[in-house]
Amino acid sequence: MSKIVILTGAGISAESGLGTFRDEGGLWAQHRIEDVATPEGFARDPDLVHEFYNARRAQSRAAQPNAAHFALAKLQKEHRGDIVLVTQNVDSLHEAAGAQNVCHMHGFLDGALCSSCDTRWPAPPVMSKTRQCPSCNAQTTRPDIVWFGEMPYHMETIYHHLSEADLFVAIGTSGNVYPAAGFVQEAALSGADTLELNLEASATISQFAQAEFGKASEIVPNWVETILR
Numbered sequence: 508m509s510k511i512v513i514l515t516g517a518g519i520s521a522e523s524g525l526g527t528f529r530d531e532g533g534l535w536a537q538h539r540i541e542d543v544a545t546p547e548g549f550a551r552d553p554d555l556v557h558e559f560y561n562a563r564r565a566q567s568r569a570a571q572p573n574a575a576h577f578a579l580a581k582l583q584k585e586h587r588g589d590i591v592l593v594t595q596n597v598d599s600l601h602e603a604a605g606a607q608n609v610c611h612m613h614g615f616l617d618g619a620l621c622s623s624c625d626t627r628w629p630a631p632p633v634m635s636k637t638r639q640c641p642s643c644n645a646q647t648t649r650p651d652i653v654w655f656g657e658m659p660y661h662m663e664t665i666y667h668h669l670s671e672a673d674l675f676v677a678i679g680t681s682g683n684v685y686p687a688a689g690f691v692q693e694a695a696l697s698g699a700d701t702l703e704l705n706l707e708a709s710a711t712i713s714q715f716a717q718a719e720f721g722k723a724s725e726i727v728p729n730w731v732e733t734i735l736r
């Protein structure tokens with residue numbers, strides 16, 4: 508049976524009320540990336556960065572998965588081949604919809620990390636620079652989020668899955684940020700078919716063999732039904 512590797516982006520969570528980054532009025536229109544999503548920004552003003560992620564964590568925890576999240580969880584359960592779900596998103600809506608083994612390549616809001624000893628633990632609702640690491644007690648805790656300039660997580664595993672994919676599907680991502688934006692080429696080079704499901708054409712649309720445009724809550728369940736038929 509076919510192995511399908513799926514990459515999701517902020518667009519899959521848009522209809523759950525979580526803002527995307529580059530759409531009109533998106534997160535990067537409200538905050539400077541260099542201030543809230545880089546190690547330098549965190550070193551310069553940890554309070555500002557914690558405030559930014561505390562607000563996103565609260566919003567993310569209050570959000571509900573939408574039909575697209577549920578459809579991918581159903582695909583994982585019912586597809587007879589392998590389904591590998593990689594997300595750039597830091598919300599936990601895939602898990603809330605019942606998905607398993609979600610690969611969070613950019614980390615996740617529900618995780619906390621100690622910059623001194625690399626210990627990870629479940630993030631409290633509100634993080635601050637004075638919070639001590641539960642393991643080494645240093646006051647060097649940060650959200651377990653991959654910032655610009657840092658290496659995304661699980662890259663080796665992701666490239667391995669891409670090399671074995673029969674189909675690569677990108678859902679709700681603008682294709683602006685590497686290495687995720689390069690996955691379609693990796694998969695195609697290994698002979699995979701490629702499909703983009705998005706509200707509008709991404710920056711890498713020309714590298715996809717097929718595309719369907721529309722709201723994720725509509726086109727993702729429809730696509731899943733065709734696969735499970």
Ligand code: APR
Binds near residue numbers: 515519708
């Ligand atoms: N249904 C489907 N797609 C949607 C919807 C929707 N309802 N709403 C928006 N989209 C699409 C947009 O057309 C766009 O292509 O989702 C995409 C969102 O793009 P971005 O805001 O750039 O988000 P993303 O691609 O996930 O960003 C990648 O950039 O800033 C970093 O780390 C951050 O993980 C993020 C990465």
